[in-house]
Amino acid sequence: xxxxxxxxxxxxxxxQSPRRxxxxxxxxxxxxxETRLVNEVYNDQLQGTQITDFLSTLKAKAFTDLAENDxxxxxxxxxxxxxxALEKPKTKDEAxxxxxxLSGRKHKVHTSVCFTTIDDQKVINDTTExxxxxxxxxxxxxxxxxxxxFDRAGGxxxxxxxxxxxxxxxxxxxxxxxxxxxPKVYGFxxxxxx
Ligand SMILES: Cc1cn([C@H]2C[C@H](O)[C@@H](COP(=O)(O)OP(=O)(O)OP(=O)(O)O)O2)c(=O)[nH]c1=O
Numbered sequence: 447x448x449x450x451x452x453x454x455x456x457x458x459x460x461x462q463s464p465r466r467x468x469x470x471x472x473x474x475x476x477x478x479x480e481t482r483l484v485n486e487v488y489n490d491q492l493q494g495t496q497i498t499d500f501l502s503t504l505k506a507k508a509f510t511d512l513a514e515n516d517x518x519x520x521x522x523x524x525x526x527x528x529x530x531a532l533e534k535p536k537t538k539d540e541a542x543x544x545x546x547x548l549s550g551r552k553h554k555v556h557t558s559v560c561f562t563t564i565d566d567q568k569v570i571n572d573t574t575e576x577x578x579x580x581x582x583x584x585x586x587x588x589x590x591x592x593x594x595x596f597d598r599a600g601g602x603x604x605x606x607x608x609x610x611x612x613x614x615x616x617x618x619x620x621x622x623x624x625x626x627x628x629p630k631v632y633g634f635x636x637x638x639x640x
Pocket of ligand 1: 463602603
């Protein structure tokens with residue numbers, strides 16, 4: 447089993463996201479959490495998964511002191527709509543604007559995961575299509591005030607009220623929307639860890 451092979455490795459999840467921590471725990475893998483400050487800036491020529499590939503790799507760059515058996519996992523998620531990335535909203539107005547844009551439409555959620563060891567680095571990504579029903583202003587304000595989605599890409603969490611009430615369909619991995627494409631991560635670890 448993967449769990450036995452992983453005993454020789456020190457898995458580090460470099461993420462402050464409570465969702466990512468909870469999701470990785472779901473794979474029954476032992477890991478430690480270590481976060482470092484990263485300035486998440488990218489070239490605006492990048493599109494879709496190019497952005498998340500770049501940012502997940504950038505998050506790994508802060509770890510210049512990996513030990514022999516360290517296995518670092520960094521990740522990034524964006525909402526992609528009308529050829530633009532919706533990241534985490536900084537203000538209530540920004541969140542409101544994002545949710546109005548997402549209302550009644552289909553968008554993509556891209557997540558990349560970067561795996562780094564002392565002498566190797568690989569990036570995988572996954573894309574899920576999410577369709578929202580119509581959101582009115584009362585619902586949008588209720589959601590923002592109660593759930594404060596400022597730490598969630600696109601200003602929403604599929605795992606909370608808005609997801610329950612308004613996501614009418616998804617095409618692809620649910621966990622990818624929450625921040626980690628778990629079956630892909632598990633498959634990758636099984637292949638890579640010997
Ligand atoms: C779309 C969506 C995003 N999210 C979250 C997952 C990520 O935490 C966040 C996207 O921001 P990220 O910049 O990918 O991650 P982060 O800053 O939260 O954490 P870290 O860089 O330390 O790993 O949005 C949800 O929880 N549910 C959703 O439905």
